[in-house]
Amino acid sequence: MDKELRERTFAFMWEHHRADTSGHDAWHVERVWKLAKHLQQHEGGNLLIIELSALLHDVDDRKLHQHPTHNAEAWLKQLPMLDEATRQQVLEVIAQVSFKGAGVPDRPTSLEAQIVQDADRLDAIGAIGIARVFAYGGHSGQALHDPEHAPQFHATTVEYHSKRTTSINHFYEKLLLLNDRMNTREAQRLAERRHATLVEFLRAFHAEWDLTE
Numbered sequence: 001m002d003k004e005l006r007e008r009t010f011a012f013m014w015e016h017h018r019a020d021t022s023g024h025d026a027w028h029v030e031r032v033w034k035l036a037k038h039l040q041q042h043e044g045g046n047l048l049i050i051e052l053s054a055l056l057h058d059v060d061d062r063k064l065h066q067h068p069t070h071n072a073e074a075w076l077k078q079l080p081m082l083d084e085a086t087r088q089q090v091l092e093v094i095a096q097v098s099f100k101g102a103g104v105p106d107r108p109t110s111l112e113a114q115i116v117q118d119a120d121r122l123d124a125i126g127a128i129g130i131a132r133v134f135a136y137g138g139h140s141g142q143a144l145h146d147p148e149h150a151p152q153f154h155a156t157t158v159e160y161h162s163k164r165t166t167s168i169n170h171f172y173e174k175l176l177l178l179n180d181r182m183n184t185r186e187a188q189r190l191a192e193r194r195h196a197t198l199v200e201f202l203r204a205f206h207a208e209w210d211l212t213e
Contacts, residue, residue: 002048005079006055012075013055022139023132024058028123032057035119035190042186045111049086052076053093053116061098062161063136099174101160102153107183118187121178126194129175130201137167144168145209171202 010033017026036054040047058064059071072094076087089112096108097117108114123129137144143166151172154160165173179195182188207213 005048005082006051008079009052009055009075013059016059016071020064021135022064023135024061024064028132029055029058031123031128032116032119035122036116039115039118039184039186043111043115043184045115046089049089049093049112050115052086052090053097053112054119056090057094057097057116057120060094063140099160099178100157101155102173102177103155104157104160106181114183115187118183121182122187122190122194125175125178125191126197129194130198133167133170133175137170142167142170145205147209168202168205171198 013029014026017024017029020026033051033054036050037047040050056072056075059075060069062068073091076082076090079087089110093108093110093113093116096106096110096113097120098106099121100106106117108117124132134144136142142164145168146166149166149169151169152159152163152165153173154163160173175198176195179188179191182191
């Protein structure tokens with residue numbers, strides 16, 4: 001039964017995200033799913049909840065929809081073999097995954113949510129994370145860089161979601177903070193190299209921008 005649930009949900013996810021060009025495409029979700037399974041092998045947790053949550057974690061992402069959606073809940077209700085308790089646990093995990101602002105505590109309350117959050121954040125840093133920043137920046141009409149506008153460390157989720165930024169500021173406002181916000185030991189290990197990649201990229205970027213190479 002678990003195999004059928006995973007396969008059907010994977011197919012639903014792929015159809016939902018297949019045309020995305022914002023860096024939240026089906027390949028991103030597949031990487032998060034694989035990372036989550038890897039972390040579960042090291043950390044434990046309910047594998048079915050982790051897999052379903054990872055596969056559905058972006059189907060209602062507010063950055064990708066003009067109005068609130070309930071795609072994950074609607075999909076889970078189409079799986080009659082899934083019990084209500086598991087359905088609610090998956091929705092609770094999804095609700096805790098996203099970054100909510102530099103000044104907003106966001107450590108998940110369950111191991112399953114910690115693992116899915118870590119997996120999503122690992123895909124936001126490193127070489128792929130850099131590529132995704134600029135994919136999203138182009139998608140949303142965001143400026144590449146403006147040295148006259150300093151990064152903002154948002155104190156509330158509303159502020160984080162409502163303020164315009166630049167792609168380079170996004171590194172400081174979110175990505176560079178993720179290394180210290182990993183929940184699990186294995187994610188912390190994987191994040192070290194990816195974080196170093198961000199730091200080196202920014203060093204090279206500013207050197208070229210300021211002509212100090």
